[in-house]
Amino acid sequence: MNMLTRRVLIAAAVLAFASPAVAQDKSIVVASTTSTQDSGLFGHILPMFKAKTGIDVKVVAQGTGQALDTARRGDADVVFVHAKPAEEKFVSEGFGVKRYPVMYNDFILIGPKSDPAGIKGSKDIVAALSAIKAKGSDFISRGDKSGTHQAELNLWKVAGVDIAKDKGPWYKEIGQGMGAALNTASASNAYVLADRGTWLSFKNRGDLVIAVEGDKRLFNQYGVMLVSPEKHPSVKKDLGQQLIDWLVSSEGQKAIADYKINGEQLFYPNASDSGA
């Protein structure tokens, strides 16, 4: 084997086994949702948390259902989602230690500028959904058991619609995240329920505009929980609790409120609201 070959082989071996920066021990895994990740909130507040505590927060962004499943399996230390009934069940089943409310944002109904269901500008989400069903206007559902999906299903129920039975070809379930749903709605000029955060950072709007907003029933509450170290001893409970404590502290709450897109605030901190 000649000199060049030998050198190439050594270089390849070194490259292969030299790992990138060794992960610090001070890190935790947070299971959260794609809509929270896509809103850019984490990119804003987590560096502040790291500067203060030195803890590296690794966010695995999945649908709410998957995030809770990941936490149940012990593959995350903290879970941060927006589906209160599911979160309370998580704690009562013993997988979570305690649920802390953190903040809320709101959902908005997005639709085409042409507004085929005639609902643009309304402040009544229930009436709007009934109109969409009545007119058979195209509607995109996330269909992925996420917090947004569950909120959507809940609103159909409040509107008196059994969507599982009464859906027609106008109701399209895509089984993907918020970005994908907005892309699909933009491409097919359909209505879609979205969280404001994802909408504000979404760049591919096409002819879509906000159709309905402001209805109290569109508010979306976020809660954070430490995964139970009794169920999974590998959970980093001290580091995880530090994150939770910071999120509900006045410093963390202010950081959340300060996050803006195009000058608009996205998330409203309400950790002090014990009923949230």
Added chain:
Amino acid sequence: MRAPSSELPIEFDGVTVAAGGVTILDNIALTLAPGAPTVLIGPNGSGKSTLLRVAMGLLLPSRGRITWGGLEHVPPLKRAIVFQRPAMLRRSAAANIRFALRAAGIPRADHARRTDELLELVGLPGLADRAARRLSGGEQQRLALARALARDPSVLFLDEPTASLDPVATKAVEDIMRAVSERNIKVVMATHDFGEARRLAGEVVMLHRGRIVEAGAAASFFDAPRTLEARAFLAGELLI
């Protein structure tokens, strides 16, 4: 001059090779003794190649036994074989020889010297770094010879080594075989070219349909063949 080897004589005792219902060698009794080259002749399909393989130890007899220097199951440390179409390793000519030297257990320190000697012996000194597979047919055959000689064998088998070569290349190979034989290496060669047999042989063994039909000194075989088959073969007839 080499010391008497333990590989010879090679004795075939009632050796039969059969496969798939076909008898390729039929009850062969033969002694390959040190000395002048032994040439196996006979038409295609007469069993020459198979006999060589058995003598080399590549093939086990279905019946009968074969011994080397009186012993059965002797590993082929001091035997070598050159095939009709030798397989060249995908390396340079010199690397092919070095591979054979390594396989034979020759110490690494001697490799360079031995490689040069062998290339010189087979007349390929300038081609050491040429890709072996790009050599001509004749050159490849000579390289195969060099490889075979790398282990300093006491007996060298050759299976129709010049069958696909032109006269010039053929002469080169035959010259090497003579040189080898003069170094006291027993040469056992198969050929269907009886001109070549006449040029090289000390002893001739003629095979037909897996049997030895005639064997003896070259002179008496060619000048006074005893059997019908031998006469017919030497007269150039097709032996069925």
Added chain:
Amino acid sequence: MDQDVTALQLVLSGDPALFAIVRLSLYVSLSAVALAALIGIPLGALIALTNFRGRQGVIVMLNALMGLPPVVVGLAVYLALSRSGPLGSFGLLFTPGAMIVAQTVLVTPIIAALTRQTIEDLWIEYRDELTAMNLGPFGRVAALIWDARFSLVTALLAGFGRAAAEVGAIIIVGGNIEGFTRTMTTAIALETSKGDLPLAVGLGLVLIGIVIAVNALAWTARRAGERLAG
């Protein structure tokens, strides 16, 4: 990331975030290929050279496994590496280590199957000579692997191409964590779903560049092999 910057500008300016992603992708896929070679080449050679009951079935299986769907591998490795799974105590899930494991599983059958084919063909050609030289099993395998080196390099490059291009396995077991397990393919998937195309397109250009480079290397290796093979 400034949305007004075009994809090409990102690539040419050496945007650090983009190149961190590229570095991670190369680290994961190259490591996987190295491990897959360590397992696959000896395995392929072994199957090529030994006769055992069910050999043909094993060869068929190996060839079939070359087409393993990445998402299925991702799911299987995810279940295995989860804390609730059998290998959970290694704590590999959602780390580059898990991605390397998943891609190694994907690539090993490719390398093993191609090695098996190459070595078997070569053995048929070299069998008489190597047997006549009284070589033991290690000697034979070493001779065959060395002589097959260009075909084996082509197999490794094929494996690397497969690893670098897939997203299904690594997005499941890696979690697509920003700055930690986000590779070219997972970043493209994410940015596209966010409607943020410049970064996605920029990464796509780099990825295609790498694929072309790998194929050019494979072509060079084949040619070098042909020159030596005569």
